[in-house]
Amino acid sequence: MGDKFQLIHDVSPGTAGWTVKVVVAEKFSPRVAQRSPTKYQNLILMDSEGSTVQATLYGQNITTFQDELILGKTYLISNALVKETNAEYKAKYGEIQWTISGRTRIRRVEENNSNILISTYSFTDFEDLPMYMDSNVDISKFDTVLLTMWEAFVDNECKYICQNLKKKPVLIGKHLKVTSFNGLSISTKADSSFFIDGEFELVEEFKSWTHTNSEIIDNMISEKHYLTSTPSKLFSKLSVPTDEKDFTEIKSIQGLKTVKQFFWIKGRASVKVLNQTYWYMSCNNCNKISSENYGDIYPCVFCKCTDAKAIPRAKVYMQLTDPTGYINATAIGNPAEYFLQSNAEILMNQTLIPTAASMRLSMDEYEIFYVKAITQESSPDCKFEILFIVNPSQIAGDKNKGKAPVEHIDEPIKLLEPTTKRSLFHSDTDDAQSSKKNVISQELRVRKKINEF
C-alpha cells in the first residue's frame, strides 16, 4: 500500500502538504481526563511499513468520527495536527502524536490491509472487537434551537425541565449539561441564562406545559426589543440594557473564574496580534470546521448534510477594552466581519499580514458588546466570545430600547410541577430564601445523579 504517499515517520510538526495511508490498528474506548472533564479517545494508526503513531480525538469529535475511523479499515489522512509528545511520555507513546479534528481530511480507501496488522500483531479477530465501548459518550447532533430564560424562569422552569428529562444530567465543568439520546443540552448558571440546544425529546408533562404556555413565551420573546450591528438569528431577541448598572466593567471580569455567563460591555475592540488567521473553512449548513476546499460540495461529518458547501467564515482574536481594563475575546462570523469591516472571502484571500488599510483593526468609538464567558476545561480562567456588537447610534432615541418583557405579563404561569411554589414572575423578597434553597437542593439532586452515573 505504500507508493505515492508519505509514511508516518515522514511527518513532523510543521510538515506541510502530507498525506499518509494508514490502517486503524487499535481503537481505545473514549475516556474522561483525570483532572478535567475533557473526553479523549486514542487510536493507533499504522502505515505500510508497520510504523505506528498515536492519534487522539477530543470531545464531540469522538462521536463525530466514530464512523469515519473504523478499526481495521484503511484511510488517507492529511492535515492532522502533528505535535511532539510531552517529554515524559515519549518513551511510552512515541515521539509524535496526531490530533484528529474537523480540520483533518480523512478519506476511506477500499483496501484490505489487514495483513499489515496481522504481521505486526498476533491477534486476527480485530473485526470482532467491540469498537465503541462507551455508548454514553456524547450526542451526535447539534442543530441549535436556543431558548434563553431569565430571572424567575431560571429558578422554576429550568429546574423543572431538568427534573423531567429522560436522561440523567451530567455536570460538565461549571455548566449543568443535560443530554438526551437525540440531542439536547441545557446549560445554566444560577443567576443567568438558560439554554436548550438541539432537537430534544421531553416527557409528556413538559410537552403539555410548553404547549399551554407557548403563547406567553412567544409574547415574552417578541416583546424584547432588539437591534444589533451583527444580527444573529440566535440572539436576535435580546435587548440592549438601558440601565447603566446592567453593563459590566471589564475589570470585574478579568481573570473571571465562574459566576455569570453573559455580559453587556461598553468598550472598544482592537486587534493586538496581527499575525493570526482571520477565517476558517466552514460548513455552510452548520458552521463547523471543514477540511474541504472552498466551494467544494461534501458530506459534512458534523451535521451529516450530504451536500454541504465549504465556505470561509470570519474569525478574529481581539482585545476588548473599557476605561477599567481589558480582556481578550474571540469573535466569529457576523461580529467578526462587522468589527473588521471585511468579509470572510476577502479575509481568506488576504495573504499578507493585514494593515489598517485592509481592515478595521481598532474601533474609534465605543460600541456595545454582548459577551459570553466560557468556563474552560483546561484553564481556571474563562475565555470570552463576542456574540454580537451594537453600535450605540443604532439605539439612540429608540423608545423601545431595553423594554423588559416581564413587565407586560400580568398573569402568573402555573407550573405543573406541584412542589414548585413560586410563580413565574413573582420574584420578590419573601420567596427569595426558599427559592435559594430550592436551587441548592436541585444542585444536590443533580450531583447525586451524577454520582449514580
Place this chain on the structure above:
DNA sequence: CCCCCCCC
C-alpha cells in the same frame, strides 16, 4: 453556538 486547545 462557531474557531483554538485538550489526554495519558
